[in-house]
Amino acid sequence: MFNILGWRTFAIATVIMSQASESQSSLLPLLANLESLLLGIVAIAQIIVTLFSSLPNLLFINLLGLGCFTALGRIKPHQTFSKLMYTLIEFCLIFYLAIVSNIALPTALFVVLVIRNCLLWEGGYRNWVTILSLFGAIGTLTHKLSNEILLFNFHSEQIVLSWIALSITFSLGILFLQLLVDAGLKEQQRQKELAIANTRLRQYALRVEELATVQERNRIARDIHDSLGHSLTVFGIHLEGALRLLKSDPAQAEELLLEIKQLNTTTLREVRESVSALRSDPLQEKNLEEAIAILITDFHKSTGVLPALDNQLKATLSHDRNIVIYRILQESLTNVRKYAAATTVNIVIAQSIQDVQITIEDNGQGFDLSQNATGFGLQGMRERVLALMGQLEIFTAPNQGCRIIATLPLSEHIG
Structure with a gap:
């Protein structure tokens, strides 16, 4: 037992x-x-x-x-x-x-x-x-x-x-x-x-999210200060001048009011662009080609310059890649309109077996990359490209135009 x-x-x-x-x-x-x-x-x-x-x-x-x-x-x-x-x-x-x-x-x-x-x-x-x-x-x-x-x-x-x-x-x-x-x-x-x-x-992710939020707020504050703040200041000056000249020089007052109207149109367009940039999904209810076409049309209306587009996409990309491509084009065209004073803009979207390459080139006044490498727009593009394990290259110099090349790998593309 x-x-x-x-x-x-x-x-x-x-x-x-x-x-x-x-x-x-x-x-x-x-x-x-x-x-x-x-x-x-x-x-x-x-x-x-x-x-x-x-x-x-x-x-x-x-x-x-x-x-x-x-x-x-x-x-x-x-x-x-x-x-x-x-x-x-x-x-x-x-x-x-x-x-x-x-x-x-x-x-x-x-x-x-x-x-x-x-x-x-x-x-x-x-x-x-x-x-x-x-x-x-x-x-x-x-x-x-x-x-x-x-x-x-x-x-x-x-x-x-x-x-x-x-x-x-x-x-x-x-x-x-x-x-x-x-x-x-x-x-x-x-x-x-x-x-x-x-x-x-999780703590690091929260810190990164907080830093990104602060950076985005700073960018919005800068945009408001540079565009909306400037426009409101000009509004005040022109209205004051128009009221002062309304009786003594009606023609000059009317000219100031017309300038105010034109400035108002420009300001509203910039506000719409800022709101569009804040949208979490800019491609909602439309595909990438339609969204790019709207960007080009708006750029043409505001500058009189029609960008030349060569879209060679052969396959449907993932949604994340489509958003990155759209944001790169949006930020690039915004910078060209605000700072470049360009007369020609060329956009090429080329696709190979391994990656897709986006090139935006203009003949504007360019800039010193060493002094503007950390701007909100350029930094935002770099972060978006790096998030997809891609590469961003910028070639520019004063009075020599600018060429931006973004390369995104296609490891998750849908054939």
Whole structure:
């Protein structure tokens, strides 16, 4: 009966530990269940042995000692000395129950000790306690067999075979348990580190979003100051002049009012462009070709210059790439209209197997790239292109026009 209960104990432990390997995230509850199961088996075995065996056995003392050993599992020492004393008390209690009061299945108590040890100690301490538990279990088993503390009579050869079988079984079970718990704890540590990394990543993303929001607000503030603020100032000056000349020089006053009307038209167009730039999806309800055509038409109306477009797209691109292409063209044409004073603008959208290339070239006054490389418009284009693992090149110099080349990889294109 001793052999049967021993084998069943390890069989149940193996089943529970195999479940733990399938779900390491629930390792601690499974180990707690395994500990409770083993202690319950020891208690039941002790009652059965008391009822059906004539061997001397102290049921009350054994159950009391088992209760004390169970209660020790609720204590969680933290200091090294406290851990040493805690482990020593557990060893002494198990040896007393196994040798003095002859408790049933003492090896199961050593398995419980190993479970607690894996959660209590780290590194070399854990290995040493496990080794001591293994030798302690084999020692108590040897004590029982050598003193023939058995429920049935066995030949000496059977006793030796039983000792070898149980020793090997227990050793393999302890080794498997140790490896399983080590793997589970390492996995939990990696999950904690991953959770910390994810938290930091979310924090970095929020910071990037905040910085991008601040940058966009600064750009909008600059646009309002440069366009709308300037226009309102001119409105005030022209209205004041028109009111002053209304009686003395009506013709001059009318000319000022016409200028105000023209300036109002220009200002409204710039406000619409700013609002369009703020839209999260400028291609909503239209495709890329239609959106580019609207950009070119608006540019022609406001400047009198009709950009030449050579669109060589052969496949439907992803939505993200279409938006980047649109934003690059929008920002480039806005810069040409505001600063370049160009008379010709050429746009080429070429596609190869690996990438799509957007080129915007004008014959305007150009600029010094070293002094304007961090402007909001250029920086925005760079960020959009880099977000798709692309490349942005700008070739310009004062009085030599400007050529912008954006190259976007087609790793996600739809053929």
